[in-house]
């Protein structure tokens with residue numbers, strides 16, 4: 001259990017100050033995907049979905065993992081890796097267009113440097129191992145272009161691992177090629193993301209990986225029974241393996257009464273994961289822009305992030321613990337992954 005004192009300070013003003021002096025990292029958004037498919041231009045403030053660069057700044061988010069999802073129904077085999085490269089190029093064009101607002105982070109050391117210059121650090125992720133087209137050389141290719149996080153599966157299974165949404169999902173895990181992929185990601189220094197992975201794949205990867213892993217956008221199955229959420233056993237194992245869970249804001253994952261989901265449901269999952277996995281294993285993975293126009297009340301878009309910090313204070317989390325949840329925990333994982341890979345200075349093309 002995590003002992004939490006009665007809150008000493010609460011209210012939006014001290015929370016706002018704490019939020020803006022903390023390192024805030026969100027582990028998952030689909031904003032780049034929406035940008036590339038032309039639904040919006042994330043360099044401009046708009047009210048389309050929940051994330052763009054001006055709103056990230058207003059919400060005090062210092063680093064954002066931009067997931068590159070290749071819709072397997074839209075992109076057939078042979079077209080997927082190409083789309084990833086196209087999205088990476090689009091992100092780099094965004095950085096060139098807005099050099100004072102955003103920069104690509106290639107290693108954990110970049111986070112503080114980019115933040116100190118008043119910019120947002122963008123971390124590139126690929127969501128769904130199907131984008132590798134069954135070819136491990138694509139891991140190297142993506143890494144060289146700047147990808148640092150890979151979500152092993154999406155809702156579809158792939159040549160590496162079984163998804164939690166496959167009919168026989170929970171019972172089957174990593175394939176032999178998947179074991180090789182894990183080893184290769186360990187060597188390269190790619191953070192392995194197990195959101196969407198089957199229960200068996202989750203434990204197979206924990207047994208195989210020499211570095212800590214993340215579940216970038218999931219919640220707790222004890223509070224909401226759903227395969228995308230982690231069981232208490234998984235939360236414990238993740239904590240013991242020094243990994244983190246980014247608690248998702250997606251209403252359907254938070255409560256059965258998802259149409260009535262609020263920020264309090266998100267905080268319930270934060271508290272539960274802290275109690276079971278330990279305070280060092282909790283982070284934020286909003287999935288903003290990934291679930292349409294139905295965010296939980298109180299977290300309508302990324303500008304509302306300070307309300308999340310206010311909620312943590314209100315629930316009695318200490319300032320050091322809040323800082324861990326907001327960003328320090330993920331930064332620690334990324335440092336460990338990079339250190340274990342032993343190639344922190346490797347630069348992309």
Ligand SMILES: [Zn+2]
Nearest residue numbers: 127196217290
């Ligand atoms: Zn996802």
